[in-house]
Amino acid sequence: MMTKEDYLKEYDQHQKMRENVREDKYRLKYHLMPPTGFLNDPNGLCQKDGVYHIYFQYTPFDCGWGTKLWGHYTTRDMIHFCEEEPFLYPDTIMDRDGVYSGSAFIKDNIIHYFYTGNVKLCDRDDYDYIQEGREQNTIHFTSKDGYEISKKELILSNNDYPADMSKHVRDPKIFEKDGYYYMALGARSRDDQGCVLLYRSVDLQHFEYYNRLMLPDYGYMWECPDLFELDGQLFLMTCPQGLKQQGHNFANVYQTGYFPVDYDFINNTYTLGDFKELDRGFDIYAPQSFLDEKGRRIQYGWMGLPDTDYDNQPTIEHDWQHALTMPKVLTYRHHQIYQQPLEEMKQLRESKIQSNCHHIQQTDTICYEMKIEFTKNQDFNLEIRQDVHLTYQDALLTLSLGESGRGRTSRSVDIQEISDITIFSDTSSLEIFINDGQEVFTTRLYSSSFHQRVQFLTDNEGQVTFYPLKSYDITKK
Numbered sequence: 001m002m003t004k005e006d007y008l009k010e011y012d013q014h015q016k017m018r019e020n021v022r023e024d025k026y027r028l029k030y031h032l033m034p035p036t037g038f039l040n041d042p043n044g045l046c047q048k049d050g051v052y053h054i055y056f057q058y059t060p061f062d063c064g065w066g067t068k069l070w071g072h073y074t075t076r077d078m079i080h081f082c083e084e085e086p087f088l089y090p091d092t093i094m095d096r097d098g099v100y101s102g103s104a105f106i107k108d109n110i111i112h113y114f115y116t117g118n119v120k121l122c123d124r125d126d127y128d129y130i131q132e133g134r135e136q137n138t139i140h141f142t143s144k145d146g147y148e149i150s151k152k153e154l155i156l157s158n159n160d161y162p163a164d165m166s167k168h169v170r171d172p173k174i175f176e177k178d179g180y181y182y183m184a185l186g187a188r189s190r191d192d193q194g195c196v197l198l199y200r201s202v203d204l205q206h207f208e209y210y211n212r213l214m215l216p217d218y219g220y221m222w223e224c225p226d227l228f229e230l231d232g233q234l235f236l237m238t239c240p241q242g243l244k245q246q247g248h249n250f251a252n253v254y255q256t257g258y259f260p261v262d263y264d265f266i267n268n269t270y271t272l273g274d275f276k277e278l279d280r281g282f283d284i285y286a287p288q289s290f291l292d293e294k295g296r297r298i299q300y301g302w303m304g305l306p307d308t309d310y311d312n313q314p315t316i317e318h319d320w321q322h323a324l325t326m327p328k329v330l331t332y333r334h335h336q337i338y339q340q341p342l343e344e345m346k347q348l349r350e351s352k353i354q355s356n357c358h359h360i361q362q363t364d365t366i367c368y369e370m371k372i373e374f375t376k377n378q379d380f381n382l383e384i385r386q387d388v389h390l391t392y393q394d395a396l397l398t399l400s401l402g403e404s405g406r407g408r409t410s411r412s413v414d415i416q417e418i419s420d421i422t423i424f425s426d427t428s429s430l431e432i433f434i435n436d437g438q439e440v441f442t443t444r445l446y447s448s449s450f451h452q453r454v455q456f457l458t459d460n461e462g463q464v465t466f467y468p469l470k471s472y473d474i475t476k477k
């Protein structure tokens with residue numbers, strides 16, 4: 001078990017890792033990445049007394065899949081960040097093999113946290129750790145300020161989950177509706193049906209099984225559920241594993257997307273609408289959203305995926321792997337979720353350079369925001385970097401990467417019309433927003449040179465606005 005004291009002792013010995021990270025040219029300038037080691041899911045996102053708390057799954061001393069802590073960044077303005085000490089450690093018998101993903105919910109000025117304590121039993125050597133051999137403990141604790149925490153309390157354990165569940169039940173997230181608190185838990189049944197279990201509570205402490213959200217044969221496991229409303233429409237965002245690729249859809253190893261949900265909470269019946277992929281790129285998983293003090297629904301995702309067949313990532317040599325996506329605001333428009341960069345990102349703009357599609361004026365920077373507004377719907381071939389192209393032909397939009405993709409080749413989406421494209425380029429990532437966030441492509445990439453030009457290889461009509469972007473300001477506590 002790694003306690004805070006162990007961690008602090010080891011941490012001093014890891015200054016070398018920090019230096020190695022600092023020297024990496026692929027280190028991101030305006031994305032949250034692990035100070036050292038491996039980052040995965042965003043966790044416990046919330047804003048309390050003006051301060052945003054961004055926690056994340058974290059193995060500080062290991063660039064691969066190790067025992068998880070919760071890392072912690074804070075910010076007041078989404079531009080200046082503080083790297084805090086890790087927030088949560090696997091230091092009890094309920095969570096000794098990892099403080100797995102979880103969430104925060106603020107009620108009466110108190111932050112309630114819920115997460116999964118992962119325990120792998122080692123009293124036998126024939127466990128498969130799916131059907132048997134694992135405890136998935138749902139644990140609750142509180143905090144007034146996002147730093148100091150109360151005692152961890154076990155609120156649900158294996159015996160509290162339906163008997164037909166495997167030992168994969170995790171990632172609690174709270175949704176409040178009409179005086180009840182609903183907890184969504186990602187789950188895999190014994191016969192490999194993915195689903196989301198719903199538990200209900202009136203006091204955020206005692207939870208009763210309520211229902212399960214599922215579709216027959218829709219993957220074997222649904223991870224990281226997020227239930228929320230946008231403009232009165234309920235959505236279930238989740239990450240199904242085990243969906244087969246269908247044409248251009250479901251091309252990644254695991255999926256990330258959402259169902260509109262029609263829930264009758266009086267009769268406890270529901271229907272799930274069609275599943276839509278959140279992002280059409282190569283690196284997106286485990287997104288989590290929260291309401292900030294301005295009432296915006298902000299979402300971060302893991303800009304990465306587990307179990308990919310991409311080649312070894314070059315950042316590993318520099319003692320880190322993966323990052324969070326940019327923060328995005330979710331809205332409900334035209335029967336779907338739209339994603340937009342957080343307004344605050346505009347503060348990173350250094351200057352504004354305008355031109356047209358024929359001659360894109362830009363500076364020699366790899367960190368930029370670029371908006372292209374077309375005057376008409378037209379096919380195009382846009383070279384974003386030397387071996388990175390965004391092409392639109394016959395109503396199919398394709399992002400293709402060459403060697404810099406390290407095994408990431410191409411991803412496509414059918415789209416009838418394109419009016420605008422916004423590209424956020426960081427040293428080793430791209431986030432591409434189509435039609436004001438109707439579709440998004442998120443990817444990591446590792447260009448050998450940062451001297452790159454953006455240009456249309458076709459004759460296109462439209463206006464281009466280019467903004468070189470500054471770095472985040474990140475200090476360490």
Ligand code: FRU
Pocket residue numbers: 040041057068100101102116170171223224285286306
């Ligand atoms: C998703 C996930 C979660 C789990 C966590 C462990 O990436 O597997 O289901 O809680 O990561 O780090």
